[in-house]
Amino acid sequence: MTETAVGIHGVTKRFGDVVAVDNIDLEIPDGEFFSLLGPSGCGKTTTLRMVAGLEFPTEGSIKIFNEEMALRPPNKRPVNTVFQSYALFPHMSIADNIAFGLQMRGVNKAEITQKVNEAIELVRLSGMENRKPKQLSGGQQQRVALARALVNRPKVLLLDEPLGALDLKLRQAMQLELKDIQREVGITFVYVTHDQEEALTMSDRIGIMNEGKLLQIGASEDIYENPNSRFVAGFIGETNFIAGTVAEEGAVRLSNGVAVKARTFSGAGSEVTVTLRPEKIHLHQTPDTARPGYNTVPGKVSRRIYYGESLYYEIDIGTGDLIDARVENVPSQARYEAGDQIVIAFHPEAAEALTE
Amino acid sequence: MTLLDDKPDRDTEAANPELERKAERAESWRGFFHALPSFVYLIFFFALPLVIVLVVSFSGRKGTGSPSFDDWTLDAYRKLFDTTVLRIAWRSLTMATLNTVICLAIGYPFAYWLATRSKQSTRNLLLVLVLIPFWSNFLVRTYAWRILLDSDGPITRIGEATGLWGKLLFTQPAVFLGLLYGYLPFMVLPLYAALERMDWSLVEAGRDLYATGWGAFRRITWPLSRPGVIAGSILVFIPSLGAYVTPAILGGAKTTLLGDYIVTQFTSARNWPFGSAVSVVILTVMLIATLVYFRTGARTL
Numbered sequence: 001m002t003e004t005a006v007g008i009h010g011v012t013k014r015f016g017d018v019v020a021v022d023n024i025d026l027e028i029p030d031g032e033f034f035s036l037l038g039p040s041g042c043g044k045t046t047t048l049r050m051v052a053g054l055e056f057p058t059e060g061s062i063k064i065f066n067e068e069m070a071l072r073p074p075n076k077r078p079v080n081t082v083f084q085s086y087a088l089f090p091h092m093s094i095a096d097n098i099a100f101g102l103q104m105r106g107v108n109k110a111e112i113t114q115k116v117n118e119a120i121e122l123v124r125l126s127g128m129e130n131r132k133p134k135q136l137s138g139g140q141q142q143r144v145a146l147a148r149a150l151v152n153r154p155k156v157l158l159l160d161e162p163l164g165a166l167d168l169k170l171r172q173a174m175q176l177e178l179k180d181i182q183r184e185v186g187i188t189f190v191y192v193t194h195d196q197e198e199a200l201t202m203s204d205r206i207g208i209m210n211e212g213k214l215l216q217i218g219a220s221e222d223i224y225e226n227p228n229s230r231f232v233a234g235f236i237g238e239t240n241f242i243a244g245t246v247a248e249e250g251a252v253r254l255s256n257g258v259a260v261k262a263r264t265f266s267g268a269g270s271e272v273t274v275t276l277r278p279e280k281i282h283l284h285q286t287p288d289t290a291r292p293g294y295n296t297v298p299g300k301v302s303r304r305i306y307y308g309e310s311l312y313y314e315i316d317i318g319t320g321d322l323i324d325a326r327v328e329n330v331p332s333q334a335r336y337e338a339g340d341q342i343v344i345a346f347h348p349e350a351a352e353a354l355t356e
Numbered sequence: 357m358t359l360l361d362d363k364p365d366r367d368t369e370a371a372n373p374e375l376e377r378k379a380e381r382a383e384s385w386r387g388f389f390h391a392l393p394s395f396v397y398l399i400f401f402f403a404l405p406l407v408i409v410l411v412v413s414f415s416g417r418k419g420t421g422s423p424s425f426d427d428w429t430l431d432a433y434r435k436l437f438d439t440t441v442l443r444i445a446w447r448s449l450t451m452a453t454l455n456t457v458i459c460l461a462i463g464y465p466f467a468y469w470l471a472t473r474s475k476q477s478t479r480n481l482l483l484v485l486v487l488i489p490f491w492s493n494f495l496v497r498t499y500a501w502r503i504l505l506d507s508d509g510p511i512t513r514i515g516e517a518t519g520l521w522g523k524l525l526f527t528q529p530a531v532f533l534g535l536l537y538g539y540l541p542f543m544v545l546p547l548y549a550a551l552e553r554m555d556w557s558l559v560e561a562g563r564d565l566y567a568t569g570w571g572a573f574r575r576i577t578w579p580l581s582r583p584g585v586i587a588g589s590i591l592v593f594i595p596s597l598g599a600y601v602t603p604a605i606l607g608g609a610k611t612t613l614l615g616d617y618i619v620t621q622f623t624s625a626r627n628w629p630f631g632s633a634v635s636v637v638i639l640t641v642m643l644i645a646t647l648v649y650f651r652t653g654a655r656t657l
Contacts, residue, residue, distance in 0.1 A: 054560050074563040075571075087561035091579050100575070101565035148565070 003065060005030040005156050005188035006051060011060030011070075013046050020046040022212035023060070028156075028190060028205075030065075033182050035191040035199040038209035039235070044192045045084075047209070048158050051190065052081045065155055075104070080149035081158040085165070086141050088133035094144050095120070095129040101152040119151035122181065139170045146178075150185060157182075159191045163198065175202055196236050200224070208232050229356040233275040240281075240323050242274040244353065252353050256318035260295040261348035265355065272353035280350035281325035283313065283342050285334070290345035299323065301340045311335070315344060406639070413632035421626025432633035441617075441634070448614040451528075452596035455535045459543040459592045460585065462536075467547035467584075468577075471554065483548070486541050498534060498605045505530050505606065526608035534602035539595060543588040550584025551577075590649045594642045614638060 006028040013021040021043040028034045036044040049055040051062060053074030062070045069077055080101065089097050098119050102112045120126055123143035133141055142162060149157055162178075163171045179202050182189050193199050199206050200220045207217045208231075216228045227233035230241065244252040252262045252274055262274055287296040299317035310329050313336065314322040325344060327333050336342055413432050415423035435441065470486075473479045489497060504511050505525040515521035524530040554577065562572035600615030607613070612620075614634060621631030 052564055054564065074560075075566045075568055079564075081561070081564045083557055083561055085555075085557060087555070087557040089558060089561070089576060100562070100567075104562075104566040104568075104571055152565070 002029045002031060004028065004063070005032070005065060006034075006190060007061075007063040007066070008047070008051070009061045009063075011047070011050065011057045011062060013043070013050060013055060014058045019212050021050070021057075024209075024212075024214040026207060026214060026217065028188060030188055031186055033179065033189045033191065033202055033204045035193060035203040035206045036209055037193055037196060037199040037206050037235075040194055042209040043212040044194075044209045045160055048081075048160055048190060048192045051156070052079055052158050053077045054081075078155040079158055080152050080154040081160065082142075082145045082149050082162045084161045086133075086145040086162075088141055088144055088148070090133055093130050093132060094125065094136070097133065097144055098148045098151050100148065105152070115151050119147040122150065122184075123147045138166050139174065142166065142174065146181070150181070150187070153185075154187065156188045156190060159189060161193055162191075163193075163195075171198070178202060200236070208235060210235070226352065227275065227354070230273055230275070230354055231356075233352070233354065238278055238324065240276045240278065241321070242276065242317075242319050242323070244272055244274050246270050246272055246353060250348070252351075254297070254317075254319060256297075258297050258317075260297065260351060262295075262351035262353050263349060264353045266353070270355060272355055274351050274353050276323075276346060276351050278312070278324040278326035280346050281323070282345045283315075283325060283327060283334070283336060284345055285342060287343050287345075290343065294345040294347055295351070296343045296345045298341070298343050301336045301338050301342055303338055304336065315342070317344065409632045409635050409639075412628055413636050415629050417627060417629050419626075421622070421628050423628050423632075429629075432627075432629040435630050436633060436637065444612055444614060444617050447612075448597055451532065451535065451613060452593050452599075455532065455539060455596045456543075456589050456593045458536055459540050460589060463540055463543035463547055463588065464585070467544050467551055470544075470548050471551035472556075479552075486544050486548075489537075489541065494538065495601055495605075498538070498601050501530075501534050501537065501606060505533070525606065526611070528607070528611050531603050531607040531611050531613070534606045535596050535599055538599075538602060539592040542591040542595070546587035546591065547581065547584040550581040550587075554580055586649050590645060594645065597642070598638055 004027050006026070008024060008026040010023055010025060011021060012019065012023050024043075024047065036047060038044045046055060050057050051064070051069075053069065053072055053076075057070050060070065061068060064078060089100065092100070095116055098116045099112050102115060107115075116129075120129060123146055125140060125143055125147065128136065128140065128144075133144065136144065142165075145162065159178075163174050166174060175198055178189075191199070191203065203220060205217060205219055206223055208215045208223065210231050216223055216232045218226075223232060224236055227236065233239045234241070242254055244254040246264050246266055246268050247253045247259055248268050250261055250264055251259055252264060252272060253259045254274065260274075264272070266272065282290065282294070284290050284296070287298075290296045297317050299315040301313055302316045302322055303314040305312040305314070308329065311327045311333075313325045313327065315325055317323055323344065412423045414428050414430070415425055416427035416429055417431075418424045470479060470482050473482070502525060503509055505523075506512065507523045507525070509525075512521075512523050512525075515524070521529075524533070558576050558580070559572050562576045563569070567575060598615045598618075599613055600619055603611055603613040604616040604619070607616070618631045618634050618638075621627045621634065625631075
């Protein structure tokens with residue numbers, strides 16, 4: 001069992017009457033790449049800032065390697081932050097920016113020079129030492145910010161939407177690079193983002209936040225496949241929501257009257273929302289061709305949207321909202337036109353009946 | 357791992373250099389016409405008087421004190437090395453320096469406090485309070501200080517009651533108080549402008565990188581606010597050096613500064629060339645100070 005790098009227990013942060021973070025509990029083991037994911041204003045950045053010491057919790061305890069930190073000033077915490085806007089010191093060279101933390105801790109000059117050089121090499125910025133931050137591109141500045149934090153060998157590295165200001169291609173490249181660097185240095189990363197793709201591809205585990213609450217914690221796959229609430233299902237990836245009532249354990253009667261098998265977590269009679277991902281829906285002309293054990297619901301194609309690598313069908317199954325189905329654009333898939341009567345089929349495991 | 361190919365942004369190449377140049381020329385002509393009225397104004401009411409001062413400083417002197425252009429001489433400049441003049445110059449210099457330092461010592465914490473108020477409305481209100489003195493005439497305000505500092509004024513009474521000071525009017529401290537009062541806003545405003553622009557996440561980054569509050573101030577806030585410090589210092593130092601109203605109204609015979617000394621040359625002392633020479637010297641000093649400011653300013657910005 002690895003040690004707990006960050007332990008957050010019963011932490012609440014209020015700004016006046018506004019509750020930014022609402023009684024959250026979270027344990028992050030040593031060496032993990034953990035992401036806090038949520039829409040803007042959900043409290044994820046405030047949570048990160050409380051770990052950094054840039055905000056202090058109104059209630060609760062924050063421990064870093066079992067040492068209480070909640071009210072400690074930031075300069076006395078073994079953590080470093082990569083800020084959203086990088087916050088590089090504009091009046092200092094790249095080398096001085098990276099050396100700053102070591103200088104403040106009174107490390108001797110020879111050691112500083114050596115460590116700064118190592119850090120510059122780690123983020124591949126050799127030759128840029130004497131430039132000012134403004135003379136660097138966004139991606140390069142981002143890597144200086146990373147080097148400036150990592151050079152101190154913090155016990156935990158905090159990253160506040162570090163890729164937010166970069167363009168898409170660079171962002172994707174940096175995601176892989178960040179993950180590689182994390183593996184190389186073996187430091188616990190706590191990563192804050194509103195970009196689900198970023199969180200899914202990089203993280204060992206993800207925590208989903210909304211309105212100050214931590215809704216679900218789990219590996220990328222857990223969260224995508226088994227969301228525990230409507231919010232999580234809707235926030236991560238695309239999904240269909242279908243209203244229904246639990247008929248018995250493992251069966252739900254949808255609002256159009258059709259009974260389907262689904263994963264249920266509440267007793268018979270309870271109102272639920274069934275979540276069903278577009279790519280888990282298969283389309284058939286008749287129920288006979290559906291795979292055995294699959295649910296089948298009849299419907300009518302209302303629209304077809306061409307996306308290139310895939311096709312989206314909007315299907316009316318009589319529940320009020322149209323159901324989105326995603327079909328790979330491959331020759332073996334039959335194409336349907338608007339107005340066609342079809343059947344949608346899905347595995348019972350793909351449908352979850354959520355109560356929240 | 358592919359290396360990221362992202363170079364710093366470059367200006368896009370001009371599609372048609374010839375057209376671009378023409379547009380630039382047209383633009384600069386338009387700019388010239390916009391500036392023309394102020395240009396003419398500056399020539400007649402600023403440059404020309406300066407030239408006159410310069411010329412008079414080398415001229416001879418009639419019995420009435422006005423310049424005589426028949427005999428050119430360096431007498432006025434020689435007189436600059438008289439002990440009286442040097443003493444007054446030294447007094448002005450120390451007074452201006454001290455005033456700058458104290459204005460900075462008072463103005464910086466205040467501007468810092470002002471710039472860190474989170475509510476824009478609070479900041480604006482406080483800024484208006486700083487500017488309120490400018491709503492009335494400087495001369496009037498200096499006379500108000502005369503009332504405050506006079507023998508039956510409140511400040512003198514407080515001093516006498518506590519036994520700390522007596523009557524201040526017509527003494528060096530009175531002139532100093534007047535200068536401090538008069539020029540403090542000129543220190544606060546540029547400092548506020550510099551600190552208000554400050555990106556406070558840089559200070560947070562500093563604190564995150566193990567700097568104490570003082571360490572972060574010394575390494576981050578202070579160097580980044582330096583353009584404001586320099587601008588404020590120049591704005592206080594230069595007018596303090598040539599101050600006239602304050603020493604003339606609040607000071608006495610023993611507190612003469614360069615400003616009122618120059619005026620005396622044109623009035624009772626009847627020596628225009630000498631008054632002009634002193635003015636030229638002050639102007640030169642100020643010019644050098646301003647050049648130094650722009651040099652350092654350009655480097656830090």
